[in-house]
Amino acid sequence: MPRTIKLVLAYDGAAYVGWQRQSRGPSIQGLIEDALSRIEGDRVSLDGAGRTDAGVHAFGQVASARVTTAHDVVALKRALNAMLPADIRVVNLEDVADSFHARYSATGKTYDYWIWQGDVLPPLLRGSCWQIARVLDVEAMDAAARCLEGRHDFGSFQSARHDTKTSVRTIWSARVAAGAPLMARGTSPFAPPAGDAAGEAGGHGHPVVVRMEGDGFLRHMVRAVVGTLVEVGDHRRTADSIRGLLERPDRGEAGPTAPPRGLVLVGVHYGPSVAPDAGSR
Amino acid sequence: MPRTIKLVLAYDGAAYVGWQRQSRGPSIQGLIEDALSRIEGDRVSLDGAGRTDAGVHAFGQVASARVTTAHDVVALKRALNAMLPADIRVVNLEDVADSFHARYSATGKTYDYWIWQGDVLPPLLRGSCWQIARVLDVEAMDAAARCLEGRHDFGSFQSARHDTKTSVRTIWSARVAAGAPLMARGTSPFAPPAGDAAGEAGGHGHPVVVRMEGDGFLRHMVRAVVGTLVEVGDHRRTADSIRGLLERPDRGEAGPTAPPRGLVLVGVHYGPSVAPDAGSR
Numbered sequence: 001m002p003r004t005i006k007l008v009l010a011y012d013g014a015a016y017v018g019w020q021r022q023s024r025g026p027s028i029q030g031l032i033e034d035a036l037s038r039i040e041g042d043r044v045s046l047d048g049a050g051r052t053d054a055g056v057h058a059f060g061q062v063a064s065a066r067v068t069t070a071h072d073v074v075a076l077k078r079a080l081n082a083m084l085p086a087d088i089r090v091v092n093l094e095d096v097a098d099s100f101h102a103r104y105s106a107t108g109k110t111y112d113y114w115i116w117q118g119d120v121l122p123p124l125l126r127g128s129c130w131q132i133a134r135v136l137d138v139e140a141m142d143a144a145a146r147c148l149e150g151r152h153d154f155g156s157f158q159s160a161r162h163d164t165k166t167s168v169r170t171i172w173s174a175r176v177a178a179g180a181p182l183m184a185r186g187t188s189p190f191a192p193p194a195g196d197a198a199g200e201a202g203g204h205g206h207p208v209v210v211r212m213e214g215d216g217f218l219r220h221m222v223r224a225v226v227g228t229l230v231e232v233g234d235h236r237r238t239a240d241s242i243r244g245l246l247e248r249p250d251r252g253e254a255g256p257t258a259p260p261r262g263l264v265l266v267g268v269h270y271g272p273s274v275a276p277d278a279g280s281r
Numbered sequence: 282m283p284r285t286i287k288l289v290l291a292y293d294g295a296a297y298v299g300w301q302r303q304s305r306g307p308s309i310q311g312l313i314e315d316a317l318s319r320i321e322g323d324r325v326s327l328d329g330a331g332r333t334d335a336g337v338h339a340f341g342q343v344a345s346a347r348v349t350t351a352h353d354v355v356a357l358k359r360a361l362n363a364m365l366p367a368d369i370r371v372v373n374l375e376d377v378a379d380s381f382h383a384r385y386s387a388t389g390k391t392y393d394y395w396i397w398q399g400d401v402l403p404p405l406l407r408g409s410c411w412q413i414a415r416v417l418d419v420e421a422m423d424a425a426a427r428c429l430e431g432r433h434d435f436g437s438f439q440s441a442r443h444d445t446k447t448s449v450r451t452i453w454s455a456r457v458a459a460g461a462p463l464m465a466r467g468t469s470p471f472a473p474p475a476g477d478a479a480g481e482a483g484g485h486g487h488p489v490v491v492r493m494e495g496d497g498f499l500r501h502m503v504r505a506v507v508g509t510l511v512e513v514g515d516h517r518r519t520a521d522s523i524r525g526l527l528e529r530p531d532r533g534e535a536g537p538t539a540p541p542r543g544l545v546l547v548g549v550h551y552g553p554s555v556a557p558d559a560g561s562r
Contacts, residue, residue, distance in 0.1 A: 010405070012405050081401065091485045123292050123338075123369065124338050124408070
């Protein structure tokens, strides 16, 4: 019986040419399609919600595929994880309605971009942060990010290489905050060590997190936004200048594209329910 | 002129036999000593505040050395980072009084231990979390951890291979908390994505962080504590049973030693400012 499956995927993008299958090297889509095709005994094609670029990571990329295999979802997930390399994992796998399509059913996405502000990047974070030695004005960056919220033409933040008809998107939320030093303080729920140890424990750097949520993102959009926000953080442009970029879209006026390794596709949003409708099968 | 330098070091311990120089493979101490010796033109020996085990990470390990090189601290830090592999970084380097000794001057340390609770470990965290698929009772783990606070004989949590005279230590703070999904939510200062995306964004797992601060730690102590706390989280022992382990030290009665990759030496404390308030304990 043909069925539709939905996969939630997490990966470290460092070793890949990106999500999309390409001739120039290993892709995440390619490796998962190959594994799924071996199980299926026939060519399976996988639709991804977002085409993450080379070096970009995911915690919750979503993909869908039509398969006929009789394996249940638990066996299928286990088999895929056994075949895939350690830097790509199937976090969840479920049967969904045949109408579900990872890309077309998606109603939005959440991205995080991590910056390590400090002159030395802690090795444990070397694969997931853009390191900036300068002191950033995070408040100004946050004010600038908030200007992006709403329905706008984001043409100023779109890669020249794109294939979309419109560059209008709705950003639900765009915020920037300086985290306490990661591990040292950020992800730990406890207060920083007092006194001198605060210095040892991470006073030599801390993360700055940019989080964007919206109904869609143009090619390189988050990274172009981050490159522009960093110029605001450097006081090389004002927070208000973002409004001009939205009113008169011009990629040349915005900042550079931030490197891919700081970007994480956190999750993909869908409507109220994607569970298979019992009646429809 | 002979001088004493203090180095703050961050490293990914995965590739090393541990901090301490050993014949069986590359050590962090060994690599830094070798680099420093080449700059010095003579053998330099490095004293580390803590001897982290194979696979254990650091954000703020501290080491000290006596050198005669005329390079200033900025040049010295740059030269060392140019010579060291990417998974070992000198985060800070400063001149200190000759009386300073990274180990003997230390008044305490802060350690974090990260557990990923979920059946699939996100690849971006694969080097820094102990993955546990079972649902842990984090509240019980925290209650158990708090029993460790104060001055106790921690012999139940000490490796059989040790060379300390006494197993009495003072733990200033021992706490456990479930973080929101890391990256997905934990380190980001913002609310989780609403609705279904909360599931995609990390509902398939989340970190549990154990943080311990104290005046000293026995060999494998944090990892033995974590292995024991996980038994509490599994309801295989009660939170109160920790008191018995402190009253009647017996390594055989405590839980197993948790794997090294979840452990991070967050920072080393110096000076009086971080000592616990004598009056309050």
